[in-house]
Amino acid sequence: MSEKVTIYDIAKKLDITAATVSRALNNNPKISPATRKLVLEAAAKMNYKQNKLAQALRSGKSNNVGVIVPRIDSNFFASVIRGIEEELHPEGYHVIICQTHEDEKREIENINTLLNAQVDGILMSISNVSSENEHVIKRVIAKNVPLVFFDRKMNVDGVSSVTINDFEGGYIATKHLIDQGCTAIAHLAGDQSLEIYQNRFQGYKQALLDNGFPFKEEYVLRTKSNVDAGIDAAKKLLQLGNPPNAIFSSSDFAGLGAIQEIKEQGIKIPKEFCVVGFGNEPFTKFLELSISSVDQSPMEMGKAFSSVFLNSASNG
Amino acid sequence: MSEKVTIYDIAKKLDITAATVSRALNNNPKISPATRKLVLEAAAKMNYKQNKLAQALRSGKSNNVGVIVPRIDSNFFASVIRGIEEELHPEGYHVIICQTHEDEKREIENINTLLNAQVDGILMSISNVSSENEHVIKRVIAKNVPLVFFDRKMNVDGVSSVTINDFEGGYIATKHLIDQGCTAIAHLAGDQSLEIYQNRFQGYKQALLDNGFPFKEEYVLRTKSNVDAGIDAAKKLLQLGNPPNAIFSSSDFAGLGAIQEIKEQGIKIPKEFCVVGFGNEPFTKFLELSISSVDQSPMEMGKAFSSVFLNSASNG
């Protein structure tokens, strides 16, 4: 039953003050080597552990950062978090996870809870763009808590963001299909209120334009990022009088659904039809060339956030 | 610049005491409806947010739980965490993530940091069984911090654990292969110092025995849980004078590697060779029957932990 050991316990045992113990423990220069040694030894013997909570209250610094993602069990988000954790752990920070499930209320609620928990920074991939959460986000800024967006962002003054170049990604993906000899390329566009999807869409358009292909409105379908949405979309596309022979999907999941449907209809992939996804979910690696995917390098994003954060933390 | 608003600020404005404000905010029965209303309104107007840190220090309860996993970017662990987060969020708890990368030092370090951060509970999938970490774990118990193992566990008095029945899983997987007509079944066993791998191995043995198949030592290879290890293992097995025609792999990743190598050698899966994995990484779903996998239901594990934890938290 090792009870709580505080600096007072050490002080009492050594017949000195808690202040002195604190100084010794914190490598304060104003202390004699002798007492420091004594304190350190006693601390070790008594198995003293600093109470981070008290320190946090005192210093106003919790050494925690919050990460808000739609869901954690997606390889992309998990990898981002891994990147953050690996970078920040050595600096003494912890990572607190929040999920929104794309729900705006939970998103706002999560920001507030993290603020109440006095996190030193917040990294988020926003689910919704609305005046509601814009309001909360402004409060984060007012509180001087470093906020960084990643992947899906929102343009707010004073907020950095870490994204890949989605325009370029969309461009490359489309160009890749063109290079493969595809002549009629459809696009599964995501939620167009989110900038990343807009940009991927623009990249797609630009690639068509630059390579002399016409842009056809009926080849663009807005889909959710899941397998079923991809199946539906593929069905619709294949029913067109002049169906496409390739798809650039904004999402790996939708792309996978499309592939399933296309195969289902007896069309050979990739001989007769090509699909490129976006996001690089690990399953894309095992589909034997039937789907390529633009890599978002999530680990790198996580690490990028960490340096942005550490910077603003030390300058703040 | 919305500065920190404390209960003292509210108290001053209303010309009452901080204690009264606190009571009003916490729905303490001993307070007049009138003052409560006043306080609540003022709090809202002044945009007061409770400082959880202060509350935590005061109450000795941080409302955080720590989760220690080898890595977070594995679908299995991510799903467990998702299960925990979903269950615990409504109860006001946060989830703090730590990764060990299978490193014993980081494992011990993580436990200590979580303890220092005053978490209310710890859920961990241990990487190593050693006297070192057994020592730290005993300290967790001594501190009365609820500790629950999941997936990979360790037998320590006073520690619950949440696992699937690995023995049964191994048994079912092997039986499945036998039912498919496989006659020579090899086993990629994991690290045998971990109980889950021992149990899967035992399940494998038992299934062979119960169905009249001989157990052959040379059919059992200890492998790490990654693709390369699976490739190596398959190479060795196929070089045997009497090679197997099926593999039960303790790990999906090793299983995948084995499949790659087997295909590489021109052997048809699943016609000539069957592989069953364990863990249910999502990619197994897209391999068109070439690999089956035992489902570990990670979300359920996460939820199971949560109820164990909430129980001990309320009884503790």
Added chain:
DNA sequence: CTGTTAGCGCCTTCAT
């Protein structure tokens, strides 16, 4: 029903 007091564990002036 409300005010007073005290302390959670730590650190940091201000003295000495």
Added chain:
DNA sequence: ATGAAGGCGCTAACAG
């Protein structure tokens, strides 16, 4: 180099 004192923000025990 060390001690004394106060406060981070909150709540619980004790008065009244």
